[in-house]
Each structure stands twice: as C-alpha cells, then as structure tokens.
Amino acid sequence: MGQTLIDLEICGRLVQLKAPCYQCGEPAVLDGVCSECYDKEHPLIEVKTPLTLHACKSCGSVKIPGGWKKLTFASADSDDLWPHQLDILLDIEVKPLVHGIELTIEEEKRLDRVLHIILKALGQSHKDLPPHEEQYSVEVRFSYGTCDTCGMKSGGYYEATLQIRVDERQLTEEEEDDIVRIVTEMTIAQYEFDDKAFVSKITSDKYGMNFQMGSDHLCRSIADVLESRYLAERKQNYKLVGQDKGGKDKYRTTILIRLHRFGIGDFVRVLDKPCQVIEMSKGGLTYFDLVRRQRFTMNPKSSKWRTLEYLTAKDEKREFMITTRVYGQPVQLMDSKTFEITELDESLFDDDIEAGTTVYGLIIDEDFYLLPRE
Numbered sequence: 001m002g003q004t005l006i007d008l009e010i011c012g013r014l015v016q017l018k019a020p021c022y023q024c025g026e027p028a029v030l031d032g033v034c035s036e037c038y039d040k041e042h043p044l045i046e047v048k049t050p051l052t053l054h055a056c057k058s059c060g061s062v063k064i065p066g067g068w069k070k071l072t073f074a075s076a077d078s079d080d081l082w083p084h085q086l087d088i089l090l091d092i093e094v095k096p097l098v099h100g101i102e103l104t105i106e107e108e109k110r111l112d113r114v115l116h117i118i119l120k121a122l123g124q125s126h127k128d129l130p131p132h133e134e135q136y137s138v139e140v141r142f143s144y145g146t147c148d149t150c151g152m153k154s155g156g157y158y159e160a161t162l163q164i165r166v167d168e169r170q171l172t173e174e175e176e177d178d179i180v181r182i183v184t185e186m187t188i189a190q191y192e193f194d195d196k197a198f199v200s201k202i203t204s205d206k207y208g209m210n211f212q213m214g215s216d217h218l219c220r221s222i223a224d225v226l227e228s229r230y231l232a233e234r235k236q237n238y239k240l241v242g243q244d245k246g247g248k249d250k251y252r253t254t255i256l257i258r259l260h261r262f263g264i265g266d267f268v269r270v271l272d273k274p275c276q277v278i279e280m281s282k283g284g285l286t287y288f289d290l291v292r293r294q295r296f297t298m299n300p301k302s303s304k305w306r307t308l309e310y311l312t313a314k315d316e317k318r319e320f321m322i323t324t325r326v327y328g329q330p331v332q333l334m335d336s337k338t339f340e341i342t343e344l345d346e347s348l349f350d351d352d353i354e355a356g357t358t359v360y361g362l363i364i365d366e367d368f369y370l371l372p373r374e
Ligand SMILES: [Zn+2]
Pocket: 021, 022, 023, 024, 025, 026, 033, 034, 035, 036, 037, 038
C-alpha cells in the first residue's frame, strides 16, 4: 500500500502524478481512493443497535458471556450506575477494527429502560491517514435480573463459618469493631474476583461472633489475618453436607478463632514476672516487664510463651500524682482515689519527671509497679 501515483513521460522526463479517487474524483491517496472514501470503506469499529444490557437489580452487576461482571465498589456507591454498566457492555459489544481507538459516549435521550447514546470513535483507519471521528447512534435496552452472587446471598448460601470466641470473658467493643472492619475490607477486596465473596449472615451473642461466608477460601484468609493479629488459637473442622452435581462430597468448614483472655493494656505474668501487654501482631507479643522495666517481644512458639498467664485487667491500673520530687530522694506520689501517699525509689522514674505529673501504677500483692508512660 502507499500513495497511488501515475507515471507520465512528458518531454522525455518522467513525471509522477496523483491519480484521482475512482469513487469521487478527489486526489487519491491510498488504494486508488481519497482519504475520505478510504475511511468510509474502513470503519474504526463495529457495533450493533439495539443492544441489551442485563443488569442485577440488587448490585448492578452486568451479565457478560460466561458470568456476571461486578461493578467496582467505588462505582457501586454512586447513584447513577448506567455509565459504569455501559462501559462493561461496550467493552464486549464494540468490536475495534484497528488499534488505538478512543471511545466517548454521549447521552442523547434516557427513558426508564431505554437509553439512546451517540458513540464516538476517534482513530486512524490507516497509519498513513490522519485521525478522524466516527459517530454511531446506539440504543441500549435495560433488562433486570438477579446475579449469581446476590442469588446465593439471598438464599443464605454459605460454605464456611467463622466463629470468634474469647477465653473467659466477652469480646470488647473495640475487638468487635476491629474484626467487623477486617471481615468487611477483605470481603470487598475479594468481591471483584470471587462470586462467593460475601457474608450471608452475622450473629453476635455473649459467646462471641459468627460469620457465615459464601467462600471457603475467603473465610480461611480472614482467619489467617485474625489468628496472627490476636495471636489467637485456631481450630478448624469440616462437616459433610451432601454431594455436588458430580457426586463429589461437599463439606462445610467451621473455623474457630479463640482470642486470649488478655488484650492490649492488660496484665500477664511471663516467667512469673508481672508484665503489661503492649502490642500483639504477626511478630509476636510485645510486653513491658514491670520488674526489669524493659520491653520484650516473644513468639507463641518460644519456650517463654508456655509460662504466659493472665494476671489482671487493664482497669486495675491506678492513677497517681507526683507530689514531691527532690533529686537524690525518694519520689512521693499520691493515689488519685484514696489520696494515700507512697514513696518510691527515684531510679524507677525518668529523670525529667516533675511534681504535678500523673503516672500509672499497678499494685500486686502489695507491691507497687510503675507502668510505662503511654
Ligand atoms: Zn474519494
């Protein structure tokens, strides 16, 4: 391909002339036709009209060959879903005939279930020709149904149950909020890729919380995160619930995550010494040893872990005020509730501590332990 030229010999010299377009007579540029006629014969895209957009009435997902395409969470939040749904539909229905096309949609008329749009395509029908724009008038008809995910969810389908329990106490509000947040975030993250990424039921009672989940895989990954976040005990079991269409046994998983009686701020004993829990994470339990006045981190697999026992709740700490601070002398403090005065060795305090400062302490078996500053 290239420019269409005619070779002419004029006065003994070879001259090349542009041939006219055989369709319209304008100078031909490609394959014997002008650029306009070439563009007409080589459209940028192919699209049918009318198109039907099958959408889920509950979540807005769009039916595509082989399944449902979910809207991303950001777009599912907005009131007007159709531009996002139309993007999905056009992605399937518009057949590009050349590379590098830019598509824009202009709303022409919108009725309840029918939408008229002008679809504009910008591109080059041939690399030697300048870009041009084509316009297509397309009618989109909406039809509504229920997607697989919403169908399973409303039918109460679940593959796995996640149970959250705690040792000898109830879940705190903070823990409940934290767990719900983790479950929600991880479900949303999986939602786009996994049709079963949903929670069909959440219950909460004095024993803890239960989540029924559509996806076994999702349930396991959430359990992994909670297990390491709370350094919790994990138990898993399976129950045969029937057979699938192929005759294969179908199981339902139950994962139990048991949190420790102690939480952050509570007191425990490690190697028989009173300690305050500072942090729990994948790396282990970080605590402040109230005798050695130092922070340590231990792994649940360590031998020290086996000496770990619950001591008392964080509310047991008491508030004191420094009443007298003279260098080289014991520090005097007053219990904020009982107004009792205690004297403590100054080595227990930071050098910059001054009279009037509030500190916290824990009394165990009549011994006073100064808590690390928050
Ligand atoms: Zn022409």
